[in-house]
Amino acid sequence: MTIAVLLKQVPDTTAKITVSGGRVDEGAVSKWSMSPYDEYALEYALQLKEGGGGDLVAITCGPARASKILTDAAAVGADSLVHIVSDDSGMDSSNVQNLLASAIRKTGAEVVLCGKQAADTNSGSTGPGVASILGFTCVGMVSEVSMEGDGFVAMRTSPSGNEKVSVSKPCLFAFDKAATEMRRPNVRGIMMAKKKAVESLTPADLGVTMEGSRVSLESHSAPAEKPPGQKFEGAASVPTVVSKLRDEANVI
Amino acid sequence: MPYDALDFYDVDSLLTEEERMVRDMVRDFVDNEVLPKIEQACRDGVFPDEWRVELGNMGVLGAPLKGYGCPGLSYTAYGVICRELERGDSGLRSFASVQGSLAMYPIWDFGSEEQKNYYLPKMASGEWIGCFGLTEPDYGSNPGDMITRAEDMGDHYLLNGAKMWITNGTIAQVAVVWAKLDGVIRGFIVEDGDEGFTAPEMKGKHSLKASVTSELVFQDCKIPKDRILPGVKGLRGPFSCLNNARYGISWGAIGAAQACFDSAKEYSLSRIQFDHPIASYQLVQNKLSWMLREITKAQLLAYHLSQKKDAGTWIPEHISLAKMNNVDIALEIARAARDIHGANGILDEYPVMRHMANLESVKTYEGTHDIHNLILGRHITGIQAFTRTLE
Numbered sequence: 028m029t030i031a032v033l034l035k036q037v038p039d040t041t042a043k044i045t046v047s048g049g050r051v052d053e054g055a056v057s058k059w060s061m062s063p064y065d066e067y068a069l070e071y072a073l074q075l076k077e078g079g080g081g082d083l084v085a086i087t088c089g090p091a092r093a094s095k096i097l098t099d100a101a102a103v104g105a106d107s108l109v110h111i112v113s114d115d116s117g118m119d120s121s122n123v124q125n126l127l128a129s130a131i132r133k134t135g136a137e138v139v140l141c142g143k144q145a146a147d148t149n150s151g152s153t154g155p156g157v158a159s160i161l162g163f164t165c166v167g168m169v170s171e172v173s174m175e176g177d178g179f180v181a182m183r184t185s186p187s188g189n190e191k192v193s194v195s196k197p198c199l200f201a202f203d204k205a206a207t208e209m210r211r212p213n214v215r216g217i218m219m220a221k222k223k224a225v226e227s228l229t230p231a232d233l234g235v236t237m238e239g240s241r242v243s244l245e246s247h248s249a250p251a252e253k254p255p256g257q258k259f260e261g262a263a264s265v266p267t268v269v270s271k272l273r274d275e276a277n278v279i
Numbered sequence: 280m281p282y283d284a285l286d287f288y289d290v291d292s293l294l295t296e297e298e299r300m301v302r303d304m305v306r307d308f309v310d311n312e313v314l315p316k317i318e319q320a321c322r323d324g325v326f327p328d329e330w331r332v333e334l335g336n337m338g339v340l341g342a343p344l345k346g347y348g349c350p351g352l353s354y355t356a357y358g359v360i361c362r363e364l365e366r367g368d369s370g371l372r373s374f375a376s377v378q379g380s381l382a383m384y385p386i387w388d389f390g391s392e393e394q395k396n397y398y399l400p401k402m403a404s405g406e407w408i409g410c411f412g413l414t415e416p417d418y419g420s421n422p423g424d425m426i427t428r429a430e431d432m433g434d435h436y437l438l439n440g441a442k443m444w445i446t447n448g449t450i451a452q453v454a455v456v457w458a459k460l461d462g463v464i465r466g467f468i469v470e471d472g473d474e475g476f477t478a479p480e481m482k483g484k485h486s487l488k489a490s491v492t493s494e495l496v497f498q499d500c501k502i503p504k505d506r507i508l509p510g511v512k513g514l515r516g517p518f519s520c521l522n523n524a525r526y527g528i529s530w531g532a533i534g535a536a537q538a539c540f541d542s543a544k545e546y547s548l549s550r551i552q553f554d555h556p557i558a559s560y561q562l563v564q565n566k567l568s569w570m571l572r573e574i575t576k577a578q579l580l581a582y583h584l585s586q587k588k589d590a591g592t593w594i595p596e597h598i599s600l601a602k603m604n605n606v607d608i609a610l611e612i613a614r615a616a617r618d619i620h621g622a623n624g625i626l627d628e629y630p631v632m633r634h635m636a637n638l639e640s641v642k643t644y645e646g647t648h649d650i651h652n653l654i655l656g657r658h659i660t661g662i663q664a665f666t667r668t669l670e
Binding site for chain 1: 351
């Protein structure tokens with residue numbers, strides 16, 4: 028069985044984001060990382076691989092710098108690495124989904140894991156979109172997945188309760204925050220990762236004709252500055268504070 | 280605030296991708312498993328055993344050694360590992376230094392094939408802890424006059440004497456002990472449980488509190504004949520171990536200094552006095568810019584030394600300079616950082632006083648600051664100034 032995991036490189040959640048000329052200034056991002064929900068997907072993909080054998084293919088779509096997260100995935104145990112090289116930031120979600128779906132088809136994977144949304148765009152469309160193109164069953168907001176017989180059992184956890192579902196192949200799991208954090212690599216894994224080749228593919232290699240984006244990005248803008256905090260002193264201000272907490276902050 | 284490792288000249292961009300991945304791995308371990316526990320470990324005076332397990336799992340013990348289950352990384356990677364561990368705590372880095380450079384290294388370099396095959400895999404995995412017995416109560420900077428003796432009894436050696444200030448001693452399964460056999464210094468492998476061997480813990484330290492420090496006591500301790508290290512005689516044995524450990528310390532001290540700088544910077548930006556953050560005052564900025572200057576110089580020194588170490592073009596004096604300088608500035612930076620934190624600096628809510636107290640030990644062990652000056656003095660003048668007798 029081939030397992031595919033979809034990974035995206037995003038600005039690290041601790042990196043400062045600046046907007047210049049109506050676009051996020053990518054050159055000013057100090058640190059790029061694997062999107063956190065994708066890390067959960069990778070951890071469970073590794074567990075599936077260890078539980079049932081098979082090959083784990085890590086796939087990313089992005090500019091040259093994105094291959095770093097594939098090496099990181101190799102360091103924790105991904106068997107092969109596919110990089111769809113694309114510097115075209117004008118691609119919309121359906122372009123990306125088409126590329127990813129073609130790459131998955133090429134690997135022959137019958138189960139795909141990914142994060143429920145990327146930490147930069149938060150659009151949440153990749154998982155369902157890829158599943159739809161491939162005709163795979165899609166299970167979203169997954170917090171755990173394991174093999175059972177010929178299929179899988181997934182746990183969907185929410186504050187209002189848990190849902191356990193069983194799914195047959197072919198299928199895609201889009202991960203929410205999961206029960207287990209991604210494992211830390213070790214030196215042996217890091218040294219092996221260095222030797223692992225990254226297969227670089229262009230849209231043409233995948234036989235995908237890039238249609239014009241149907242959604243185009245007009246501009247980015249920084250969030251409005253938060254209003255300054257308010258300070259109240261003395262017992263006399265208690266009624267004012269209570270009414271503000273109740274009517275403005277809506278916390279009581 | 281997440282840790283922002285000061286690297287003003289982007290020296291880490293000179294590392295290989297593999298070395299940067301090792302850095303990130305150890306940094307993640309320190310962030311998630313060391314820093315949340317370090318203050319309690321210091322209060323309790325213990326080295327948490329789960330750190331041993333994870334150091335073994337990560338595969339960083341004996342980092343630059345090749346074969347026999349050892350990682351086989353570059354000396355540069357070993358330096359980076361030391362730096363990241365010591366950003367957590369000097370006691371944690373001490374554990375790794377002693378295991379790798381002082382206990383595994385002599386077996387790897389001077390041991391028999393049987394010894395290497397038997398001990399190294401278990402020590403690289405962290406299953407067995409090692410320690411290194413050179414210093415004695417009365418012989419610190421002058422180990423050549425050690426009292427500990429080994430006697431050849433025909434079918435075994437008999438060891439008598441005592442070692443002091445031995446990191447990991449009480450928790451170690453394996454001790455590499457240096458003793459005189461017929462007047463010549465030799466290395467012996469002593470195992471926990473050997474008859475006549477005890478390793479009581481030394482208590483009451485104000486420094487390296489999360490590290491185990493012990494005495495090693497040998498009273499007619501019987502050592503099988505196959506436990507002598509066949510490959511070395513004289514002070515060259517322990518000194519070659521110390522060269523590697525000192526090299527690691529020259530990197531490690533930078534980690535402690537970076538931690539102190541990071542804390543001082545954050546604190547000074549958030550601490551308001553006279554209506555403004557104290558970071559806005561010239562005296563504080565002067566301290567911070569001095570820290571940045573010294574850390575940057577130390578980073579360049581350590582990096583260049585690492586290249587010489589990997590290329591094999593180093594001499595021990597290069598290591599003396601780096602160990603001496605980098606620990607010295609780290610200690611001064613820790614003191615200045617403590618000062619910037621004001622009264623808060625003495626609390627274990629902040630890491631600065633812990634690093635400061637640790638670095639007092641680091642300045643002293645593995646060749647004191649002054650001894651390294653004398654090593655350099657001898658190198659410059661050709662005259663040794665360790666003893667009253669001029670060569």
